[in-house]
Amino acid sequence: RIREEGELTDETLRALHVIFPHTLCHALEYLDDSQKVQRVTASPSGRWYFQVQGRTPTPYVCLGNYCSCPSFLFTVMNPHAPHTELVCKHQLATWLAEALGKYTTLATDDDAMARRLMEAFGDR
Numbered sequence: 001r002i003r004e005e006g007e008l009t010d011e012t013l014r015a016l017h018v019i020f021p022h023t024l025c026h027a028l029e030y031l032d033d034s035q036k037v038q039r040v041t042a043s044p045s046g047r048w049y050f051q052v053q054g055r056t057p058t059p060y061v062c063l064g065n066y067c068s069c070p071s072f073l074f075t076v077m078n079p080h081a082p083h084t085e086l087v088c089k090h091q092l093a094t095w096l097a098e099a100l101g102k103y104t105t106l107a108t109d110d111d112a113m114a115r116r117l118m119e120a121f122g123d124r
Contacts (some may be wrong), residue, residue, distance in 0.1 A: 001033060002100060004089075008100070027092035030052055031096060031102050035096055038059070039104070041107055045048055047113065059092045061117065067087075067091050068121060072088045
């Protein structure tokens with residue numbers, strides 16, 4: 001629906017807030033600056049992932065249903081958290097950015113992509 005409308009309508013925002021009450025506002029902050037959400041595409045494979053520049057120097061990697069941020073482990077994956085979330089703010093930001101086309105594209109090669117993914121997820 002967001003892709004079709006090309007924007008976040010009030011109705012869509014209300015619906016998203018019901019589903020993502022704790023993460024929506026934070027995710028929307030990333031959309032204010034398209035440099036913060038980046039789609040990294042490797043060649044020659046064409047594989048890609050998103051990365052989001054958070055408060056740390058190293059961007060968080062969002063790949064499939066996973067994010068490399070600590071919040072993902074503590075509030076999404078942890079069933080004993082005070083409040084669990086369906087997704088972290090970085091994942092939601094990438095979904096919205098992709099639907100709205102509010103991201104930048106970076107090119108890399110397959111070897112560099114593999115190294116970056118190992119850095120992000122290798123110790124989990």
